[in-house]
Amino acid sequence: MTSVTQNIALPAHWRDFLALTKPRVMSLVVFTALCGLLAAPGNIHPVIAFTAILCIATGAGASGALNQYYEADIDAKMARTAKRPLPDGRMDRQSALHFGIGLAAFSVGIMGVFVGWLAAGLLAFSIFFYAVVYTIWLKPNTPQNIVIGGAAGAFPPVIGWAAVTGDITLIPVLLFAIIFLWTPPHFWALALFMKADYGAAGIPMLPNVAGRRATRNQILFYSFPMAAASLAPYALGEVSWVYGSFAAALNMIFIALAISVWRNTSEDPAAMKPEKRLFAFSVLICFAVCAFCCRSDGDGMTSAPPPPPAPSARTSIYDSQEEAQLIGRMTADETRMVRERQDARSRVLGAILLGMCVLFFAITVVKIGFLS
Numbered sequence: 433m434t435s436v437t438q439n440i441a442l443p444a445h446w447r448d449f450l451a452l453t454k455p456r457v458m459s460l461v462v463f464t465a466l467c468g469l470l471a472a473p474g475n476i477h478p479v480i481a482f483t484a485i486l487c488i489a490t491g492a493g494a495s496g497a498l499n500q501y502y503e504a505d506i507d508a509k510m511a512r513t514a515k516r517p518l519p520d521g522r523m524d525r526q527s528a529l530h531f532g533i534g535l536a537a538f539s540v541g542i543m544g545v546f547v548g549w550l551a552a553g554l555l556a557f558s559i560f561f562y563a564v565v566y567t568i569w570l571k572p573n574t575p576q577n578i579v580i581g582g583a584a585g586a587f588p589p590v591i592g593w594a595a596v597t598g599d600i601t602l603i604p605v606l607l608f609a610i611i612f613l614w615t616p617p618h619f620w621a622l623a624l625f626m627k628a629d630y631g632a633a634g635i636p637m638l639p640n641v642a643g644r645r646a647t648r649n650q651i652l653f654y655s656f657p658m659a660a661a662s663l664a665p666y667a668l669g670e671v672s673w674v675y676g677s678f679a680a681a682l683n684m685i686f687i688a689l690a691i692s693v694w695r696n697t698s699e700d701p702a703a704m705k706p707e708k709r710l711f712a713f714s715v716l717i718c719f720a721v722c723a724f725c726c727r728s729d730g731d732g733m734t735s736a737p738p739p740p741p742a743p744s745a746r747t748s749i750y751d752s753q754e755e756a757q758l759i760g761r762m763t764a765d766e767t768r769m770v771r772e773r774q775d776a777r778s779r780v781l782g783a784i785l786l787g788m789c790v791l792f793f794a795i796t797v798v799k800i801g802f803l804s
Contacts, residue, residue, distance in 0.1 A: 452517060457492065467726035468590060484591075566580075572635065
């Protein structure tokens with residue numbers, strides 16, 4: 433890969449290093465990570481929480497810097513990215529590489545030492561996935577790059593959760609699934625009206641390889657599992673009806689916009705208002721669903737543990753202490769039975785959601801074989 437930035441007249445400005453981190457992308461990463469952290473049960477010291485979010489933000493910045501280092505020549509061919517520091521000649525590529533590696537090492541190391549090694553391991557894997565699996569392997573080689581590569585952007589809420597609890601349970605997996613299934617329709621909407629830009633750079637985005645009609649079909653197709661994943665926290669009893677109602681309304685709007693995109697037949701980017709509306713709304717729905725999920729109390733892990741029952745005045749009328757103990761055991765047995773039923777429902781619905789994700793992953797792999 434040839435370099436487009438051989439001669440640098442001036443040293444890079446600090447703003448150029450900031451631009452390498454892709455601040456707008458980082459804002460979504462930080463927000464979803466914060467949602468995962470706030471949704472987690474248990475307590476975390478504010479300083480440790482701030483450290484975790486800082487490390488996740490720094491790790492996202494490292495991914496962005498390494499991505500721009502590798503794609504400097506590609507960015508120079510696209511109007512949307514031509515003014516980035518490397519293609520614009522404001523920085524040499526070695527500086528970007530060293531900056532990205534330094535940020536990655538710093539973020540993972542601090543996360544491991546001061547927060548936890550599970551969170552640090554997930555952060556390291558997400559950086560590797562974005563910088564290597566997505567940037568080097570998927571993006572230049574397959575039109576399904578966004579589908580599999582979307583996993584990189586879905587890790588932050590899982591990392592935020594793991595920073596608090598040291599484990600991974602249902603809620604962070606659901607947040608991962610929501611963002612993972614949200615990514616394809618979000619980026620394909622962008623790719624529809626940026627087709628010429630991607631074509632000039634030689635990137636095999638779906639509209640360039642399969643055409644705009646096929647892309648519009650896929651946007652509508654992915655909107656339904658995304659909606660199902662968004663409603664899964666409510667269906668599993670992990671959040672309240674407030675979240676369920678809010679998520680249902682937002683997803684109905686999203687599907688309506690996706691139908692508008694599907695019905696549009698225009699090949700002219702200037703006439704792609706449905707695509708642009710869907711792209712803008714997709715950003716809103718991601719922020720909103722994650723925010724409501726992390727603060728909506730239900731019967732599951734996002735709820736605070738119920739306080740112990742207050743002593744009842746009825747205990748004074750029991751004939752004996754043994755009778756009171758028997759009533760207490762009956763109440764405990766009934767509570768355990770209710771929890772077992774809830775757990776069984778969660779396992780069944782969780783298995784359905786996992787099967788859905790596996791099915792869509794398998795469909796993606798098959799499509800890679802046909803479209804590559």
